[in-house]
Amino acid sequence: MTSTPSRTLSTRIERWPIAGSFTISRGAKTEAVTVVAEVSQGGVTGRGECVPYPRYGETPEATLQAMQAMAEPLARGLDRIALQAAMRPGAARNALDCALSDLEAKAAGQRIWNLLGRPAPTPCTTAYTISLGTPAAMAEATARAAHRPLLKIKLGGDGDSERIAAVRKAAPKSELIVDANEAWTEDSLAANLAACADAGVILIEQPLPAGNDEALARIKRPVAVCADESVHDRASLEGLRGRYDAVNIKLDKTGGLTEALAMADAARAIGFEIMIGCMVATSLSMAPAMLIAQAARFVDLDGPLLLARDRDHGLRYDGSMIYPPDAALWG
Template structure:
């Protein structure tokens, strides 16, 4: 019987334009691309280490290749879940194994996962991101998205006077796109006092939620702030074990496959999060259509979907996921799953 051949490589995918968030400015995404070839089948997956850190990516690629070389046959997803930490490497390998099982079995990923049918007509509304910039430029970004159902506005200006400018930014975006619901993501950039002041200043706007306003680990402060706007945990929501610590502190949890280590863990988290009473988001760290494809299955559980990553990339994989009118469509079987 033939053995599978695995390959893990680092790839660089430039953004259409630089992306600013509260922690810095990004111009290129560094991803891990995992492939498996077995008989006539070729499978693939993609993951990103923390904010495209090149050193972390190189170390992860070496670690992953060494692990794969130990397997005489295809490792199962649960083995990877036990042996690797939850990160972009495990996400890439997990996605590759899902894709390989689909191709060898002739089943789609939604069938293997026991989910309702996903076909070529399935689509979900996705948040469209307005990146951190001046109020005028962010208003221009909002206009370029057209009549978007939901905009995600990056905030978290950490310079002196930054909170006042964040408030000005959100008002500018709301005025530029009056038909859109809004979410904001300061990426851990505010203090409890700043969060309270921001929430009071934007109460009249159609703001659906605030994502990770405080640094991870400070969620215990949220219930005492008297906020009327729902809060979502992002950096604080990592793996299955993190969910219980967030009960009573946030209303939403944002599941990202690069954080939790892949679709296998993500599906477990979806079911547990629902059991615990959370509402759900699925997000991404930008990425090509290959990174969005496994997350599309998670979207079936979610109240908010934040999978616009490929729209920010200069190039994409083939065949790409289709986006239209603020919605993303199901991935083609030739891409994944």
Template sequence: MQVKLSIEPWQTVHPFRISGLEITAIDFLVVELSRDGRTGRGEAAGVGYRNDLPPTMIPQIEAILPALERGMDREELNILLPACGARNALDCAMWELEARLAGRPVWSLAGLEPPRPVETVFTIGVDTPETMALRATELSQARRLKLKFSGDGGDAERLRAVRAARPEVWLGVDANRGLTVASCTELVPVLVECGVALLEQPLALGQEAQMALLDLPIPVAADESVQEIVDLERLVGLFDIINIKLDKCGGLTHALAMERAARALGFQVMIGNMLGTSWSHAPAWLVAQRCDHVDLDGPTLLRGDREPALFYSDGKVHCPDQVWGSG
């Protein structure tokens, strides 16, 4: 087994703003595993609010190289490493290497149906109402838009501006922990007025119990409040939807199990992303086949992508077999 670890910097097309954060560039860890002339690839951005970043991922993987070299499988990997970006990149690389050695695509190895294009949201970062409305108009192919909220008092006008620009589109909003019980309550009439279909992560981490204080007439998704399977049970009755991200839960293996566990507890399921190129989105696209909501527009926010790459048309994300995971 040959192992190659590298960190790649990528630029965003425009400054991408969410509550409390502006992103103009992002680093990705790339893991390449090679054996018998075949190579598997995995990519991870990590989870910034958990200080899980590419420079810390390389030592995590180096620490378990002896296990990898002696033939560690994905089950052992999920024991040796916690849910994190390092485990995600390594898990996905292991899936693709296995697929190429077996001559079967990852979806077949995972027991999934042949994948198909799926409708995705396209995300608009926090900006002025005018700029966000213009961006909504530019995203003319999008059937679903997700707006980032900042909690700065200007979210209602941002929402109204986008709704006026795109009266026909499905709309979701993502507060990224930027609201309080009071500010969220104030926004409820505007959410209803503008036909918002989903509210994501309104409150800060640690305030999940306060979700019971909110009288929300629309479905609410947990993102930062849920990382992996063990987080699910405490959110029952507080959230309607679970946002699974491979960087959060630690790879495709755990994501597929997490989708099943969330369903068993009565949640709807969403697949999301921490930005990333097509190499990180292709594994998530397989999970998307089983999800109610899909947020896989990350490559469109970057200044460039892999080749070959995912592509977007008619509001859907398409993933040709050769992008990642083919046998």
């Protein structure tokens, strides 16, 4: 009787330069710091990548430690399903969950969507992000991207009405999503919503701070509003009724593909539109999210497009069209 070889875990922090800089209401950065997990068994290795989110108190070092703490349970046979209860949602669990999914697919010699009984991913259009800046700077950046069908505009509070008007003038034919990253207030909400409606914006992400968004239930919303920082996993969905029209699913928030798929199913059942989002990261982070993108109304998986370079075997981007991952990358 042959015993099953144990699993070994390898983790590391990687740094990927951003092309220029990436600016949102909470600050700017010039590199993407990711944490990679590799789970090996029987000569096969599965990979996953995550981006620790400072907004939730995550750091690369703490994320690395949380992943390394699972080395012994993984060696004893902890699988992807048991992982959900063994770790809290967040970046560390995401990398391990995606690595185990990749390992599962490679060991079976099948694509992960077949093993999960999900539709095979097909090409889809991703948003392209315009960083926060002055109206003139954002208009200049928008003009360079005006050929793209869907733009995501980072806003930041004071002056947002001017920013969105300048962006719309620079890209008259593009669909626009705006992301305030919790920077608006109850006092500025109505005026900013009206400015977005005037500009033909199709979606507004997280206008008010999470935990202080009650005003969304009391005001007429002329543009659909999407929860981002206010939503994490399935447990947070029910409290969003009446305030939001859509939810932004990010694997670093849900703690991996396993919960993200279940969350997408639950959100649609409640009546929410689905947005699949990302942090600035390589194609290894985007690849699992392509399974969610198949049922998403809004796709925002442009992370690799914002980097100076991507990893080997990265996703294929043809303009704003994103193609499913090759097995050499993931899944």
